[in-house]
Amino acid sequence: MTPNAAKPIRVLICEDSRFMQEVLHRILLSDPSVEIVGVVPLGREAIKLAPTLRPDAVILDMILPDMDGFEVLRHLVRVHLPAVIVSAVASPGSTVELQAMRMGAADCLHKPQNLNADGRFSRRLIASVKTAARISPEKMQELAARQSALPQSALAKTLVVIGASAGGPLLLREIIPQLPGDLRAAVLVVQHLPAAFTRQLAADLGALCALRVKQAESGDVFVEATALIAAGDRILKVEWVKNNWGAVNYSSIDSSSSHIRPWIDASMTTAAFLFGKRCLGVILSGMGCDGLEGMRKIRELGGRTIAQDEASAPVFGMPKASIEAGVVDQVLPISAIPAAIVRFVSAAARY
Incomplete structure (x- = not known):
């Protein structure tokens, strides 16, 4: 569902760090147009809840306790849900950023070292969530079709x-x-x-x-x-x-x-x-x-x-x-x- 002025932007957060959960929660709720509909620490929980909750955007860490973020991203794009990557391993030009964007992520943000003092990160996070929420169903279908033609990616164990x-x-x-x-x-x-x-x-x-x-x-x-x-x-x-x-x-x-x-x-x-x-x-x-x-x-x-x-x-x-x-x-x-x-x-x- 595309949000409009009468409806808040509904966000699901998938992040295992309690500290980072609180930071994201505080930043997002500083904007009255954003509503957090769920916070989960595990990738499998995000995959299970996202199709039911149908958030307008999902904030996704790439390194989770139970699975890597590429697998979660793959599932989200398949069910036409836009994702914003927020991860310490998603620095500009990194392998994670390049592949996540190729797979259909709406944006990739690198976690700054001093989250509390970085106002630029806060502004970009809110802007990225709003941009993701405006992606049309037709565009998400296009991203899902493009992703299905790509080789599956995952963080390497070998x-x-x-x-x-x-x-x-x-x-x-x-x-x-x-x-x-x-x-x-x-x-x-x-x-x-x-x-x-x-x-x-x-x-x-x-x-x-x-x-x-x-x-x-x-x-x-x-x-x-x-x-x-x-x-x-x-x-x-x-x-x-x-x-x-x-x-x-x-x-x-x-x-x-x-x-x-x-x-x-x-x-x-x-x-x-x-x-x-x-x-x-x-x-x-x-x-x-x-x-x-x-x-x-x-x-x-x-x-x-x-x-x-x-x-x-x-x-x-x-x-x-x-x-x-x-x-x-x-x-x-x-x-x-x-x-x-x-x-x-x-x-x-x-x-």
């Missing part, structure tokens, strides 16, 4: 980390485009390159493949069927966020850090701690031994490892170091690596 150096950009063209658009895992590429070139690498790979590809930004969470390219000249670490989901964090550089940028070992090691047996490490061509300690940690924590074979590697240094250290499960030609990744992801989905 992560593939690919490390590469010399010769890597061409080798990645033989791997990333061969992965299916519905891959039930996220891919993190750590390629030794200067900062000026990694964003272009992401654009080049994205133009060739079914996966969504972008340069990783701080705060990006790992989303299925998405490949993130580590920014050049920085150290990317995988860190824990709420409910055991992983996110990108670029650490500060100090004298104890490796001189290599990006640093494959740092990315693989931190990924291993969070994803455990659902982590796959792949080491490709390059000089030196970067990736050796990361591959070791992945294997120690139950994950699997693959190294490119000598015949297909322009520079065999990095794969050789991991192979000789005994931390590699499979040694494969570049042509066989995409299929091996798909097999690992399929097996991990059954854990």
Whole structure:
């Protein structure tokens, strides 16, 4: 039902934080045209109540205790209910923001650090709710039809980390485009390159493949069927966020850090701690031994490892170091690596 001047804008809130529930409640009720018809902490409760309550807009967090927000958003759009994403992982340009908007979200707002002092957030939240409430039934039907044609997205429980150096950009063209658009895992590429070139690498790979590809930004969470390219000249670490989901964090550089940028070992090691047996490490061509300690940690924590074979590697240094250290499960030609990744992801989905 489209609201008019005589009827309030009816809002359902799906947010598990009690503090955030109170903040949203206070902001929304500061506008007399808004009415809150329900507050639920779980995604399943929102899916159950929304079709009955028929709110004019749903405010949705993306990381919930029982399920991820993409699944809730998918259900809301299917029943023609507009959603406004309000989440700490929905920063501008993030994987969450891009995919949520692609799936039909009315807007995405990033939770500011100081919610009580940020008047801009309050104003934008109310404006976004009002805009969502004005979306016509015909437009919601169009969004639902468009969403049904998209591969299903979810926050990733499985992560593939690919490390590469010399010769890597061409080798990645033989791997990333061969992965299916519905891959039930996220891919993190750590390629030794200067900062000026990694964003272009992401654009080049994205133009060739079914996966969504972008340069990783701080705060990006790992989303299925998405490949993130580590920014050049920085150290990317995988860190824990709420409910055991992983996110990108670029650490500060100090004298104890490796001189290599990006640093494959740092990315693989931190990924291993969070994803455990659902982590796959792949080491490709390059000089030196970067990736050796990361591959070791992945294997120690139950994950699997693959190294490119000598015949297909322009520079065999990095794969050789991991192979000789005994931390590699499979040694494969570049042509066989995409299929091996798909097999690992399929097996991990059954854990």
